[in-house]
Amino acid sequence: MSSLNKKFPLLLPDPIRKNVGVADLIDSTFKAYNGGRLAEACRLFSQKMVAGKGVVGMSLTGALTPAGLGRSAIVPLMKAGFVDWIISTGANLYHDLHYGLGMKLYAGSPFLNDVQLRHEGIIRIYDVLFDYDVLLDTDAFVREVIQAPEFQKAMGSDEFHYRLGRYVHERERKLGIKETSVLSAAYQLGVPIFTSSPGDSSIGMNVAAMALRDSQLLIDVNRDVNQTAAIVYDAKSSGATSSVFILGGGSPKNFMLQTEPQIQEVMGIEERGHDYFLQCTDARPDTGGLSGATPGEAVSWGKIDPDNLPDCVVCYTDSTIALPLLTSYALSRVAPRKPKRLYERRDDQYQTLRAAYFKHGKIQKIDHRTDLSKAKTKSKPKAKTAPKRGRSGRSVTGTKRD
């Protein structure tokens, strides 16, 4: 007789009954394969990531705001204090503007005739449809807003999105709509939003075109790199956990994870890595499609103390399925937290990191990581038999950089 019953829960789900709530369904019947991972993700997020003062960063890729997930899930998570900072593709922020500006998107089909759509002036994002004017009006909105004096300088993308969010919020008020836009909600809640590829989106395209005129607006990428690292450093050095919640992958994922190597290896500051790691993706490591790769790789990069492997869950499923379920689960199981309003502390956090850097960093090659030998002696006995990733989330985090 094995010791299975001591280590693992019995797999005997309840029969599904009518009118069950989302959180109960997940807890009672999502037991294995990606269903099991999604249940673990729900519990990791609810029980650990948003527990106490834990700081949660969220990265957004894929067509989330066009699919309505800004309004249905991301804004509610922000309002509940469950998302403290964000790195997004430009596309998700550009299409978020449509919602904030009261424009209309439609739930269409991926199987329409694109030539026909073109003739009718209809734009398609997979199965989301809208009029061509939605693009033109949004473009003009961006161009007009960034002519204001407050935009005539180089600035981090968090500052740019904060300032842009205020205009969106104003428009929402005039239109009498609310809770529609991630940018507007972020402005109101002080949630910093970064983008890892500031030129890559219609927002960036319009900013670039205006730079051919007299606009002085330029995204300060260096500030973004250091500011995101500063948020993580502030969390960790104040004793809070730092968690990453990754939807999709791509450049925003990598930008979020590289905060730890930026602190440790480039700046030479002793740090131990993100505490919790949660990803919903359909990308695969073996094809090179999973940008930043698996949490496992991160251990080899030396950012994780093998004795203290943080929790980690990767669920291979569509964000349009996983995110509403996870949001519903978290809102049902956990009371809202007071938003941290990290944007208001941005200069403080930045200066703190800068001071730490000047204390530890240097231009020449840094010395070998001191913790390597420490870890070696401490973790040896346990590491060998330990599972690579624990099912309840005890696992390696991803602090990969490239």
Place this chain on the structure above:
Amino acid sequence: MSSLNKKFPLLLPDPIRKNVGVADLIDSTFKAYNGGRLAEACRLFSQKMVAGKGVVGMSLTGALTPAGLGRSAIVPLMKAGFVDWIISTGANLYHDLHYGLGMKLYAGSPFLNDVQLRHEGIIRIYDVLFDYDVLLDTDAFVREVIQAPEFQKAMGSDEFHYRLGRYVHERERKLGIKETSVLSAAYQLGVPIFTSSPGDSSIGMNVAAMALRDSQLLIDVNRDVNQTAAIVYDAKSSGATSSVFILGGGSPKNFMLQTEPQIQEVMGIEERGHDYFLQCTDARPDTGGLSGATPGEAVSWGKIDPDNLPDCVVCYTDSTIALPLLTSYALSRVAPRKPKRLYERRDDQYQTLRAAYFKHGKIQKIDHRTDLSKAKTKSKPKAKTAPKRGRSGRSVTGTKRD
């Protein structure tokens, strides 16, 4: 201004609130991409497939019963009268026996050390774990049961599983457990269960080993091919719809879909194809991994009247996520139906098909489909502008054969 607002619903989901029910969450926030497809699948199943006298066939591949989905979802769907017949891999039925025989499976992890597990006598199916004795005891159960006189003949797999299910049901009663096993529930509810690859599973392996002794048991594959076609023919010729609900793909999918070509092209009987098509899979047509391919291909195979394209939804996600959600949705939105107990009508259905075959079929090459020219004149005007698959499900069904 386009006519989008007349053709498609606005994409403006509600913000997610706490304690929402599963069906409400799906209707209010699953709007696009695979989330949108899953919502369409829920509505297709609830509003059309199980409406009226509609006959629903379900095909099972992937490790569904090991993941607990037999007990949590498939048995409740059968009890609600929402699944009328089944084609399964042998593996799903073999592992279903563990549940019916009161054995213990555990929710483990996919990241365990298999060498270690081997030393401890633990079997792993991805993240499902159980003792080696579970295999040996299940094997012995199969071998002992099939020694009974009732098994000493060639028979269809539906008959074999029905007889086997009675033994499982007896064991359940002795153990004081219920609603644990698909085979037992199918026996009680008269739901025929077929397998498309009767030798491919531990059940088939034990049957084969006993055939080296004096066992006369042999699965009559021909009967299965004709019996499954007879179920579909009975549905369609009595005016009921015939729907397929495909979890995964593989040989069970193809076996279910080939019922229509068997009727039309091999037997020469005029018929029009399955009415509704619902699949959850992660396989892709371009790699050849999507066995039986997309519903679209079926039109070219001539089994679908282009004027009357039936509804069709393919959702690319894990069955361990989709099936509990879909089950919960259907049970919440639709009242149970009286089970059709198709197994009790198997000989009647078989004889009816046989008679129709003798009336229409021949051994030589059959004549060209008469409906080809009919369809040509009728469907031309509409077909050109029609979307390939309608979003509310108006689409092509899959009656592919190979």
Place this chain on the structure above:
Amino acid sequence: MSSLNKKFPLLLPDPIRKNVGVADLIDSTFKAYNGGRLAEACRLFSQKMVAGKGVVGMSLTGALTPAGLGRSAIVPLMKAGFVDWIISTGANLYHDLHYGLGMKLYAGSPFLNDVQLRHEGIIRIYDVLFDYDVLLDTDAFVREVIQAPEFQKAMGSDEFHYRLGRYVHERERKLGIKETSVLSAAYQLGVPIFTSSPGDSSIGMNVAAMALRDSQLLIDVNRDVNQTAAIVYDAKSSGATSSVFILGGGSPKNFMLQTEPQIQEVMGIEERGHDYFLQCTDARPDTGGLSGATPGEAVSWGKIDPDNLPDCVVCYTDSTIALPLLTSYALSRVAPRKPKRLYERRDDQYQTLRAAYFKHGKIQKIDHRTDLSKAKTKSKPKAKTAPKRGRSGRSVTGTKRD
């Protein structure tokens, strides 16, 4: 300084030059990710699987023969003595008939209008096109052939395909074509071809329809299960290696891998598992789409001696890319072998297995595997630090059963 240089080859590929041969390109530039796996697969196949008397079983799923791979790759591999036995979906054998009967298939497109194709009487398999008559003529051929007296009995699918292959070969000769058909080549070379789902294909459909008349033909599934196990047992007990070469996955994969559990656990015969394992697939274990799952799982099933982990490579890519490359590599790097003509030894192999079964097997629950404790003491020191799968192929094989 690490010891990397002692354990792993330098990753410094040559620049690609014009007119390089396939095998040289693979060896010199396929270094990592699935490219690296494909290079390992080529070397595993060429250097180990077909070395000496090694017996190679190949499983076929996905639309391989429709894509022309029967003629381009599978027949050449069989003729070179590199494939000794085959398990195929019925579909691959049915569509192989088109080639053997001199019918015409066309390289089309996956993006055609299926309604249009239907009107023109054109059948589509993804991007392969042919006339509707190809189906009808092939169906009639099958029905006419199986009326012969030699088909009026229950028989294994290997015997059925062998007898069918003779008719295809005759047709080829009449038409003056050759090397077009897998079935014909298998007949000529004595390569046994099994199918794991004999009812699931147009061949099985026509066999079933004829059974409604007076045909006595029935595939003896039990014989197939035992015969495939007999092939593996014969290889292993004669000191040869047993290798599996899996294209796709599905039921044929599982049927091929279950030969080892059939020998060991159902028949109670001491055996150690397949030696080499090679799979090209796009299915993933976490979604349940990878039937039979990864080689790793097989260790937990107790079929692999952890001290003697056989070589194993899984390459996640399309068979239509991998198979021509691998075939070209093997033919370029290894001299042809004399075909083993296993079909001619089928009764001997069957009787040998049967005798061994009567010596070791029993109906009641078999005793615990004796090798469990042996393995435990022997493998402990080495197993812990060994990589799960060696890059040059030293890895676990897949003898999973379900």
Place this chain on the structure above:
Amino acid sequence: MSSLNKKFPLLLPDPIRKNVGVADLIDSTFKAYNGGRLAEACRLFSQKMVAGKGVVGMSLTGALTPAGLGRSAIVPLMKAGFVDWIISTGANLYHDLHYGLGMKLYAGSPFLNDVQLRHEGIIRIYDVLFDYDVLLDTDAFVREVIQAPEFQKAMGSDEFHYRLGRYVHERERKLGIKETSVLSAAYQLGVPIFTSSPGDSSIGMNVAAMALRDSQLLIDVNRDVNQTAAIVYDAKSSGATSSVFILGGGSPKNFMLQTEPQIQEVMGIEERGHDYFLQCTDARPDTGGLSGATPGEAVSWGKIDPDNLPDCVVCYTDSTIALPLLTSYALSRVAPRKPKRLYERRDDQYQTLRAAYFKHGKIQKIDHRTDLSKAKTKSKPKAKTAPKRGRSGRSVTGTKRD
């Protein structure tokens, strides 16, 4: 009898023989599914994209340079004049530095114990391994180089990489190595290399850290957006074709494709879209994982004239397999072209675009596309029956923006 033989080539591949060349193997046996797409990609690239003065942009995502593809394929393609400009992730350029600096990477395995690797100071990128010092030395190289006066300003990423490439080239010469580095080759050949996410990589991390000191280096994202558009505008307005060759997807893909909307919709300049589109990816549109989505979507975005749909091929396979094959095919089938040295024309191209913008663009909402009505009348008759994408490549290009 259908007209298949008039429209499509017969699918009857030759049997594979030993020692065949890569290009011949592809032409003779890659006939369907992704194999067929890869053959089409080879022909599209060789016969159309690099024909005449055609300008080819290449986007790089996934771990291409770590896998050795910089040296084996990308540099040879650049030297043959087949790649005129590049958009890359920062990661691919950072890891390219290792090669240019003479550091050692090893072909390892994805199945190693990461905890063990960590103790030994070994870094893992999937199955590529190297010493921790490789990171530290590369970081120090970047920091030291960018202290030079030439880097003390805001500049486009093409300029930054050009200047950096000169240092790499110098190092190569000192080390006596050549053709190892994409950055060095680009410097020598005048191939502009952009990155869409300048902060997201170890290069960007080190640049950011130095900005905390006195470094004035800042990537001018606006310049990049406009410069890439200027390259495309220069090609198209001079009568040359503009092609995109996309490895993977992500932000670099989108950045490359948005050049057309930047020209047309943001700048108001009449243009018609990229001519040829070639992508190798494993991402899928339905999950939102395929950034920028399919070429089909682009038609609805109004950037493609439906009467003049350019060629387009998407091959779903691993770049580590596709790129060596495609490189080998192109080098074997086409004579090298003289490199265009576009970097040397960067200011001219930029000024030309700027002038065109001032002529056509405005800040307010631009008027509706004039070509919409033109296209409407012209394309109607043909568009309806045309296949969505032609198999020999006649298809829609991707000029999606977000």
